[in-house]
Amino acid sequence: MKQKRLIYILGAGRSGTTILDIVLGNCSGAISLGEINRFFKRDGIAPIRKEGSKVDTLWKGIKTTFDKKSSEDYAKLNKVFNKNEYHTNFARIYLFGADDFYQETLVKQYQSIVEHTNDKKVLIESSKYPARALNISSTLSDDFDIGYIYQKKTY
Numbered sequence: 595m596k597q598k599r600l601i602y603i604l605g606a607g608r609s610g611t612t613i614l615d616i617v618l619g620n621c622s623g624a625i626s627l628g629e630i631n632r633f634f635k636r637d638g639i640a641p642i643r644k645e646g647s648k649v650d651t652l653w654k655g656i657k658t659t660f661d662k663k664s665s666e667d668y669a670k671l672n673k674v675f676n677k678n679e680y681h682t683n684f685a686r687i688y689l690f691g692a693d694d695f696y697q698e699t700l701v702k703q704y705q706s707i708v709e710h711t712n713d714k715k716v717l718i719e720s721s722k723y724p725a726r727a728l729n730i731s732s733t734l735s736d737d738f739d740i741g742y743i744y745q746k747k748t749y
Contacts, residue, residue: 598708598711598739599717599738600730600734601618601716601717601718601719601741602721602727602741602743603615603718603720603745604722604723604727604742604743606722607722609745611745612629612720614743615718615720618716621716624716625652625716625718626649626720627717627720628649628720629719630703630719630721631719633653633657633703634669637668638657638668639657640653640654655709655710656703656710659705664699675696675699677693678696678729683725684725687725687728687729688725688728696729697729701733
């Protein structure tokens, strides 16, 4: 039996994915990871959070643990993640799969996340990208019970 559930939120920018992530992440037993796909772009630093806040502390812990698992430069990892997650690469990933190095790094990233969310049964990620959702499904499905929410933009 899988120990954790991962809920991945897909949607366009300004469609409410972030607020949905925050609301779900505040439920008992859940935690919001936000747009964790930007972890390497931000050098493992939480976006716009006060020093010592819950999110800041979580991201610092994930960074410390990830850095023990990998000595790769974050700028290089950001390029690898963009190549394997960005919308323009969806067809390639759907047809041929993601790069092995990307998949190995995604696993290390989530191992690091799990080490810092032991008290939570549900992880909420709102990275939005369909290609990342596909990669998570193919790479992490043995470790997580994965669910998806598509947040449609309304006018």
